[in-house]
Amino acid sequence: MSVETPSKLQKMINAGHFALTSEVGPPRSADGAVIEHKGKLIADYVDAINVTDNQTSVCRVCSLACCIRLKTMGLEPVLQMVTRDRNRIALQSDILGAGSWGINNILCLTGDHQQFGDHSSAANVFDLDSIQLIQTARMMRDEGKLLGGHEFDVRPRMFIGAAANPFAGPNVGLRVSRLAKKVAAGVQFVQTQCIYNMDTFKTFMKMVVDRGLHEKVAILAGITPMKNVGMARYMQKRVPGMDVPEEIVKRIGGVPKEKQADEGINLAVDQIEEIKGLEGIKGFHIMAIEWEEKVPEIVERIGLYPRPKLAD
Amino acid sequence: MIKAIPKPMEEIIDYVKDCNKLLIAGCDGCVTVCEAGGLKEAKILSSALRLYFTQGGRQAQVDDTSLTRQCEKEYLLQLSDRIDQYDAVVSLACGVGIQHMAEIYDKKIVFPGVDTCFLGVNEERGVYSERCQACGRCILAETGGVCPIARCSKRMLNGPCGGSDKGKCEISKDVPCGWELIYERLKTLGQLDRFETPTSPKDWTTSRDGGPRKIVREDLRI
Numbered sequence: 001m002s003v004e005t006p007s008k009l010q011k012m013i014n015a016g017h018f019a020l021t022s023e024v025g026p027p028r029s030a031d032g033a034v035i036e037h038k039g040k041l042i043a044d045y046v047d048a049i050n051v052t053d054n055q056t057s058v059c060r061v062c063s064l065a066c067c068i069r070l071k072t073m074g075l076e077p078v079l080q081m082v083t084r085d086r087n088r089i090a091l092q093s094d095i096l097g098a099g100s101w102g103i104n105n106i107l108c109l110t111g112d113h114q115q116f117g118d119h120s121s122a123a124n125v126f127d128l129d130s131i132q133l134i135q136t137a138r139m140m141r142d143e144g145k146l147l148g149g150h151e152f153d154v155r156p157r158m159f160i161g162a163a164a165n166p167f168a169g170p171n172v173g174l175r176v177s178r179l180a181k182k183v184a185a186g187v188q189f190v191q192t193q194c195i196y197n198m199d200t201f202k203t204f205m206k207m208v209v210d211r212g213l214h215e216k217v218a219i220l221a222g223i224t225p226m227k228n229v230g231m232a233r234y235m236q237k238r239v240p241g242m243d244v245p246e247e248i249v250k251r252i253g254g255v256p257k258e259k260q261a262d263e264g265i266n267l268a269v270d271q272i273e274e275i276k277g278l279e280g281i282k283g284f285h286i287m288a289i290e291w292e293e294k295v296p297e298i299v300e301r302i303g304l305y306p307r308p309k310l311a312d
Numbered sequence: 313m314i315k316a317i318p319k320p321m322e323e324i325i326d327y328v329k330d331c332n333k334l335l336i337a338g339c340d341g342c343v344t345v346c347e348a349g350g351l352k353e354a355k356i357l358s359s360a361l362r363l364y365f366t367q368g369g370r371q372a373q374v375d376d377t378s379l380t381r382q383c384e385k386e387y388l389l390q391l392s393d394r395i396d397q398y399d400a401v402v403s404l405a406c407g408v409g410i411q412h413m414a415e416i417y418d419k420k421i422v423f424p425g426v427d428t429c430f431l432g433v434n435e436e437r438g439v440y441s442e443r444c445q446a447c448g449r450c451i452l453a454e455t456g457g458v459c460p461i462a463r464c465s466k467r468m469l470n471g472p473c474g475g476s477d478k479g480k481c482e483i484s485k486d487v488p489c490g491w492e493l494i495y496e497r498l499k500t501l502g503q504l505d506r507f508e509t510p511t512s513p514k515d516w517t518t519s520r521d522g523g524p525r526k527i528v529r530e531d532l533r534i
Contacts, residue, residue, distance in 0.1 A: 084466070088513060110473045113465050113483050124466070131470035132513045147513055165474030174472070174495050177508055181470060185510040193474055240475035240482035 002188045002216075003142060007104040007159035008076045008310065009048040012283075013189065013218045017308045018276070019283030021078060021191065021220060022295050023050035024070075026061035035066040039075050041292045045299040047307060048105055050078040050191070050285070054085060057117025064094050068101050078161065079103050082111025087127035088136065088147050095140055099156025107161040107191065108133035112240065130162055131185045138186035160186060164219070165193035166204035167243035176207040183216045190217055191285035194224040194235070195271060197243040205278050214280030221275045224287045225294060226264035229253035265294060269301045276302075313433075314342040314406045315440040316349060316426040324357070324402060325364055327423040331372060331399040334361065336425065337391070337413065338378030339405035346440055349404025349426045351378035357402070357425060382409025388416045395420060431462075448518025448525065454506060456497030463490030469511040 004010070012019045022045075024038040039049060049070055053063040067077035079098050081091060095106065110130040114122045128136065137160050139145050144155045162182050166175050179190065195201045201221075208214050226232045232252045236244035248267070255263045268286070275281055284302075288294050299305045328334055336358045344350030358376035365372040375398075380387045382405035395401070400421040403410040407428040414422040430442040445462045451469075452459060461467045465483045471491030475482030479492045498504050516522065 110466055110468060112475060115483055126466045126468065127516065128513050129466065129468040129470050130473070131510050135510060135512060163474055168472065168474050168476045170478055171492075171495070174492075177495075177504075178470075178472070181508045181510055184508060185470075241473075241477060 005104050005141075005157045005159045006102075007048075007157075009078070009105055010159040010188070011310050012047045012308070015308065015310060017283075018281075018304055019048075019218070019220060020046040020299060020304060020307070021048045021050060021283070021285045022046045022292070023052055023078075023080075023285070023287050024066070024292060025052045025055060025290065026063065026066045028058065028060050030061065032061075032069060035061070035069050036073065038292045039070050039073055042295045043073075043075055044307065045296045045305060046286070047283075048076040048078050050080050050107060053080040053082045053109070053111070054117070055080075055112070057084070057112050057114040057119065057122075059118055064097055064103075067098060067103050071101055071103055076105070077103055078105040078107050080107045080109060081133060082109045083126055083128045083130065083133055084111035084114060084124050087125050091128065091133060092136060092140065092146055095137055095156050095158070099140075099154070099158070104157055104159055105161065106137055106158045107163070108137060108187070109163055116240075131182055134160055134162055134182060134185040134187050159188055161189040161191065162187045163193065164190040165241050166195075166201055167193055167197060168241040169200075169243070172200060172203050173207065175204060176211065176213070179208065179213055179217070180211065183213055187217055189220060189282070191220045192222040193241060194222045194287060195275065196235075196248045197245050198271070198274065200243060201275070202278065205280055209280045214282075218282040219280055220283045220285040221272070221281055222285045222287060223268050223271055223275075223298075224289060225268040225291065225298065226252050226260075227291060228257070228260040228264070231264075265298060265301075268298055272298070272302045313345055313431070314408070314428060315346050315430050315432045315442075316343050316406050316428045317346075318348050318353060318357075318404075318426055319424065321360060324423070324425060325361070328361065328400060328402060333373045333398045334358075334375070335391075335395065335398045335401045336361070336374065336376040337382070337401050337403050337405070338376070339380075339382045339403075339409050340378055341381045341383070341405070341409075343404060343406055343409075343426060344378075345434070347438075349406075351376075354378050354404055357404070379405075382406075383412055385412070385416060388413060391417070445519070447514075447516070448522075449515065451511075454511070455494045456501055456503065456506075458490060458494045458497055460490050460494060463488075463493065465490075469514060 022042050027034040051063045051066040067079045070077040108130045145151050164179050229252045232249045235242050336354045338351045338354035354376040358374045361374045402423045402425040403413045404425040410424050431444040432440045432442045476489035481487040481489045
């Protein structure tokens with residue numbers, strides 16, 4: 001099945017533990033301390049840390065630089081790469097660069113359209129898409145070859161991931177098919193879009209399990225705690241590919257304002273506990289957006305702290 | 313066909329305000345069909361410019377005409393006996409025709425009178441939408457006759473991305489997700505098996521990435 005890499009995330013999954021990942025967003029300035037601070041907040045509570053790549057098309061410190069920083073702190077970064085801003089030359093160059101620093105996890109994404117960001121008049125690239133980036137990373141790792149045909153000796157040893165969005169409706173079957181396509185391309189783990197519509201997620205997982213896809217790819221369920229009812233409403237109305245049922249908004253909005261953050265954490269904990277029981281789930285991707293300090297509390301409350309120790 | 317829209321009047325006036333003798337040259341091809349640059353539009357623009365000059369107290373001559381196709385030399389040459397009398401030409405052809413006019417009459421100032429937009433279809437009168445980006449290597453046989461390069465905002469060859477919502481693209485609720493269309497068409501054709509086979513990176517050398525393109529058909533040359 002999956003090619004073995006030095007990735008700690010892969011080892012945790014293979015050891016049969018629920019794996020935990022989280023993400024940190026780089027700053028919109030050259031301040032290197034931000035990532036260091038965010039990394040320290042969650043270091044002991046997750047197995048790997050995604051670094052987003054100019055998320056929502058807003059220009060920030062590059063993912064690779066932040067991953068190197070986390071790596072030098074002894075942490076396990078997941079290099080997020082979108083195909084929006086770089087062509088195949090630059091993408092492969094960055095994968096080689098990441099490999100040279102011993103970064104062993106990559107998350108292959110197409111990326112949001114630039115119209116959502118701070119440079120909406122920019123040209124986009126999209127030389128490759130996410131699935132072709134998966135193919136490329138796999139070829140570099142397994143064949144020691146670039147798309148252009150050049151062969152090399154020292155290969156990047158990447159545990160290859162991607163995103164899966166069961167909620168970009170209306171057709172859940174299409175989303176399962178797309179996951180199957182990512183599996184065919186060589187993906188080894190996926191982190192799902194934030195789960196709020198539990199019914200749709202269960203339908204998706206049942207179809208995934210019925211096809212046996214869960215045995216070919218490790219599925220980490222995406223969880224994002226809501227800070228307040230405003231955030232719930234914003235995600236419901238404004239964020240592409242997000243499905244926030246009205247009852248979620250009502251649950252967060254149904255408590256006094258000063259209690260909404262707590263209720264958001266309660267909701268995230270309840271969601272994880274419910275998803276733990278689903279077949280085919282290998283772990284959780286906790287995306288506490290600009291709220292990294294809450295990750296430890298969530299991890300403790302779901303009973304997954306301390307993290308298991310892996311034999312080297 | 314090529315789709316274009318008329319340039320704003322203010323922009324055209326800014327180009328031609330110092331001219332004394334102007335020719336507005338329409339094209340009977342694509343821009344006539346999308347009602348941006350045919351004889352009718354040439355006449356409307358010349359009338360509007362005459363009004364502009366008159367109101368400004370200027371005695372400027374503004375003539376209009378339309379050529380069968382500005383992308384072909386033989387039709388452009390029909391202006392050869394009279395183009396010298398004009399200070400400038402406003403071409404209402406697409407970007408191809410405008411450039412061809414400037415090539416053939418290399419000492420003449422040629423202004424664009426339309427913005428050339430895309431290769432598309434007429435959905436209904438006044439509504440045009442893109443279908444082709446002329447990438448030079450057609451893949452419609454694999455994608456159910458719907459082009460992901462022209463119709464996916466991220467020109468993905470393995471879509472749809474995670475941003476589509478209720479069959480619409482993340483950039484706008486008015487834009488259908490190209491890959492939702494492909495999926496549904498493949499389903500209709502009984503070809504859904506194609507959907508789960510990854511498409512490898514595309515060779516873009518036949519697209520604009522390969523530099524300015526040229527076709528030489530030896531079988532057609534005289």
